[in-house]
Each structure stands twice: as structure tokens, then as C-alpha cells.
Amino acid sequence: MRGVLPPSRAPSHPWSPHFALSTLRSLEDTLHAITISRHGPRSVLEVRESPDPQPGPGEVRIAVAAAGLNFAEIAARQGLYPDAPKPPCVVGYEVAGRVDALGAGVEDLPIGTRVLAMTRFGGHASSVVVPRAFAFPIPDSMSDAHAAAIPVNYLTAHHMLFHLGNLKPHETILLHMAAGGVGTAVLQLVKTVEDVTVIGSASAPKHDYLRSLGCQHPIDYRTQDYAEEVRRITNGRGVDMVLDALGGPDWKTGWNLLAPGGRLMAFGFANMISGGRRNLLRVLRNLVSVPRFSPLAAMEDNRGVFGINMGHLWDEIDLLRPQIERVVALYEEGIVQPQVHAEVPFSEAARAHELIETRQNRGKVVLVPDTV
Ligand SMILES: NC(=O)c1ccc[n+]([C@@H]2O[C@H](COP(=O)([O-])OP(=O)(O)OC[C@H]3O[C@@H](n4cnc5c(N)ncnc54)[C@H](OP(=O)(O)O)[C@@H]3O)[C@@H](O)[C@H]2O)c1
Secondary structure, three states: OOOOOOHHHOOOOOOOOOOOOOOOOOHHHEEEEEEEOOOOOHHHEEEEEEEOOOOOOOEEEEEEEEEEEOHHHHHHHHOOOOOOOOOOEOOOOEEEEEEEEEOOOOOOOOOOOEEEEEOOOOOOEOEEEEEHHHEEEOOOOOOHHHHHOOHHHHHHHHHHHHHHOOOOOOOEEEEOOOOEHHHHHHHHHHHHOOOOEEEEEOOHHHHHHHHHOOOOEEEOOOOOOHHHHHHHHOOOOOEEEEEEOOOOHHHHHHHHOEEEEEEEEEOOOHHHOOOOOOOHHHHHHHHHOOOOOOHHHHHHHOEEEEEOOHHHHOOOHHHHHHHHHHHHHHHHOOOOOOOEEEEEEHHHHHHHHHHHHOOOOOEEEEEEOOOO
């Protein structure tokens, strides 16, 4: 068990501006956190130490065994993620581990329970405090790495496909970034619906992998015009759903590829991120190419657009709970099988960022606290 600190020395949120970064006497009391020291290249990442946080009323503390790394955190490091706290800060939206301290009033989650949890930043740390409602017990069969790979990717995928998109049998979807964390989650979840066709864009070396996950039509967006390919594959009809986290001009292209009744899911702006540093010219070019959707055009063409920002939905726990419980049930059925590309120690966080920035990953990159 980690030691208990006097409340005055132990603020409950590691991303709080009052959070003191210092080294404690005993390693057992020390939190290790991947800290974005300032906006910039991967070298700005440092593992810093500070006192373990203490749970307040209604909160639980989790000894983190694995934490998910997401595109958002790459953007946060580059200074391109408006929701992120100001540096120095600890980001991270999801963890898996064991409950090791309970705040007042929490009686239904015993210490020692293995959980996955959503965090609003602070997840890239060896210990994190979350509201009780954000922590979900996991089955023994689920590894820590799998559990840490679930909240962001699978909730995003599930929410888009089923809550917003109402995916139906025999529909066709266009999935960009198909070999990434969200993409592989989508490929698994669509298997719960009969005869869904997935057209997935990814670089060519990932196509066999995509086929093995059930993607019927991989497209190499680097060498092929994906819009032309989609029209060819669908005999000009277009698709029922576009899942687009590229953003900018691709949203317009996706909108134009929708069949009657089609839904465009706008859930990211990866086009803004290039290489290891912020490129303002690229950012501006993409911003000006964001399409302006008109309700009139949507009415005339029978199309719709949804925006998704899961970070802004974390508090909508009644909306998310049934979805996460469904994903965990599908894991037990063997349908959900998180694709973990690599488990990288906190001390090598820069390498973990590099895997995503240089587009090497197939599936999820997971961070694990260093063993001391
Ligand atoms: N709105 C939300 O709540 C939410 C939640 C989760 C994720 N997202 C967004 O969804 C997207 C995918 O997330 P993820 O976690 O699945 O990503 P990921 O696992 O890091 O996958 C990224 C993959 O996408 C491909 N890619 C295509 N265009 C890219 C570009 N312009 N920049 C970088 N990679 C590109 C690369 O593979 P190739 O080799 O095929 O190019 C890369 O390996 C991100 O934009 C993220 O911000 C949004």
C-alpha cells in the first residue's frame, strides 16, 4: 500500500496548478508522472516525481499499471490541443490498475479491485485519483494493457457507430486511420452487426493487417484517390457512414461521399499534426479548409454530420456507462480484442510518442510505469 500523506501536502489532482513537484523520502509515497515540461518536440517529456494524490469525497485512487496514449496527447505536447492544461502538465485520458485508496463515502469498490478508468488528464502517472463513477471493475481475463486500451478507443468507436450512427445491417462505412486504435476498435465492433462493409484508409504496409481484422477494402491514401475508390467500390452510391478524424478538407470530401441517409462523424483533426513539431502554416491551411455545413443542404441531400469529443462527454456517465459495460461484455465474448502495438515504460515516453507521430503503430500504444 502506498503511504498516506497529510492533506495539505497531497492535492487530489496531479494536474492542479498547486500540485507540488518534489521528491519524497520513500518511493512508496512517490508518484511518477510523464510531464510535458513545455510545448515542443518529444524531448520536452520528463518523468517527474511528486507526492501521491489523495482521494477526496466520492473519489478513488488507482495504482496505475498501464495508461493509454492517444493522439490528443501528442497534440497537447505540440501545443495543438486546446483542452489540455498549461505546461508543466500531466495528460492522459485513461488508465488501468488497482484501487488503492478510497475517499469518504465510497463503499462499493473495495481496495484491491482491478479497474479501468477514464481520467480527465493526469492519467500518465503511476497513481491517479478519479471520481468513483469513472472507474469500472474488469474481469480477471483482461490484461492491464488491454484494459488501458479500452476507454478512449472503444467508447469513441461505440458511441459513433451505435449511439449516434445507428449502424444497421448491410451498411457500408468509410473508416479513415483504419489501422490505429480507434480504427481497429471500429473493425471489431462492426462485427456485431450483420454484413457491414468497411472501406478503410491506411498506408499500404498495413493492408494485410487490416484485412485480417475484417476490413474488406483497404485503400492506400498515399497513392490512391480515396474518393474515387469509394465511388468505384460502391458503384457510385457512396457510403452510409464516414468516420473521419483527418479533418479540414477531408470532411468536405467525406460529406460528398455520403449516400442518402448518410452520417458523417467528425471526430479529430489529424491533418493538423505533422512530424514532431507544430507547423503553423499547415494548421492555418487546414483551418481555412474546414467546410461550412448548411442545414438546408443537409435537408436537401438527406445527410447529417455529428461532432464527437469524448473528453467533453466524460461527465455524461449515464450515457457512457452502458457503452463501456457493453464493450467489456464483448471482450468477454472475444469480439473486442484490443490491439496493443507496444507497451512502453514511462521513462521512454518520447519513443511512445514517436511511434504514433511517425505512424508506425498498428493499434494502441500503452505506457507502463517503470518498475523500481
Ligand atoms: N473526438 C474524440 O473524442 C476522439 C477520441 C479518440 C481519437 N480521436 C481521434 O481519432 C484519430 C485516431 O486516433 P487513434 O488513437 O486511433 O490514432 P492512432 O492509433 O495513433 O493511429 C494513427 C494512425 O492513423 C494514420 N494516419 C492517417 N493520417 C494521419 C495523419 N494525418 N497523422 C497521423 N496519422 C495519420 C497513421 O497510419 P497510416 O500508416 O495508415 O498512415 C497512424 O498510424 C486521431 O485524430 C484522434 O485525435 C478522437
